[in-house]
Amino acid sequence: MRPGAAFRRSSRYRPSLICWLFAVTTALEDCWRTRIAKFSRFLSTAANSTSIVRKISLACNHVKACAILELRCEPMQLFMPAKPQPNLDFLRQAISLATRNVTSGNGGPFGAVVVRDGKVIAEGVNIVTATKDPTAHGEVTAIRNACKALNSFSLAGCQLYSSCEPCPMCLAASHWARLDAVFFAASAEDAAKAGFDDEFLYAEFRKNASERLLPQAQLLRGEAWSSFAAWIASTNKIPY
Ligand SMILES: [Zn+2]
Numbered sequence: 001m002r003p004g005a006a007f008r009r010s011s012r013y014r015p016s017l018i019c020w021l022f023a024v025t026t027a028l029e030d031c032w033r034t035r036i037a038k039f040s041r042f043l044s045t046a047a048n049s050t051s052i053v054r055k056i057s058l059a060c061n062h063v064k065a066c067a068i069l070e071l072r073c074e075p076m077q078l079f080m081p082a083k084p085q086p087n088l089d090f091l092r093q094a095i096s097l098a099t100r101n102v103t104s105g106n107g108g109p110f111g112a113v114v115v116r117d118g119k120v121i122a123e124g125v126n127i128v129t130a131t132k133d134p135t136a137h138g139e140v141t142a143i144r145n146a147c148k149a150l151n152s153f154s155l156a157g158c159q160l161y162s163s164c165e166p167c168p169m170c171l172a173a174s175h176w177a178r179l180d181a182v183f184f185a186a187s188a189e190d191a192a193k194a195g196f197d198d199e200f201l202y203a204e205f206r207k208n209a210s211e212r213l214l215p216q217a218q219l220l221r222g223e224a225w226s227s228f229a230a231w232i233a234s235t236n237k238i239p240y
Contacts, residue, residue: 110138
């Protein structure tokens with residue numbers, strides 16, 4: 001090989017190598033230019049926005065590829081309080097209450113506890129037969145006891161642990177009590193096997209009032225408004 005041949009051979013590849021490097025560099029620059037442009041647009045949009053929530057939402061949108069999609073959640077969910085996590089010990093306590101209630105003869109096999117900040121605020125068992133109160137389900141009893149213990153009509157910040165899936169009445173009571181969460185062990189189907197079938201209630205709710213098993217009729221609607229009018233006009237009411 002003549003002197004300089006190796007250089008000339010390698011030099012033949014130089015133009016293509018330079019073109020390749022140029023192409024890669026340009027592509028990278030374009031990529032980053034696009035990213036920078038997008039980020040600049042985001043910053044200007046955020047700067048023009050008056051709402052901090054909007055800014056946060058925009059920020060979420062901007063990082064959705066690495067955060068939102070990874071977490072598979074909506075942007076605003078990132079800023080919502082974390083869902084209460086169940087503690088199975090409390091659920092076992094509710095089950096134990098339910099089982100013991102059978103031998104006590106106070107009522108059905110249902111027990112519940114209300115928990116706040118990791119501590120049991122109140123317990124409750126089904127005392128329907130003992131108190132002759134058809135509404136004294138385990139969950140309702142626990143809610144009543146918890147409200148007494150806290151001297152409040154709101155159980156916000158509390159969780160209900162029930163030995164069984166709440167019936168419609170107890171589920172409604174849980175909502176009215178503003179509980180944070182309800183955890184239950186046995187299902188409504190399990191309760192039905194033991195003779196506590198509340199499925200018919202859900203079927204009733206789906207019917208029109210005039211078609212329900214329990215006869216219902218609306219009368220004196222106009223006269224009844226006086227109660228609401230008094231409430232609206234009241235200056236010493238306690239909203240709940
Ligand atoms: Zn119930």
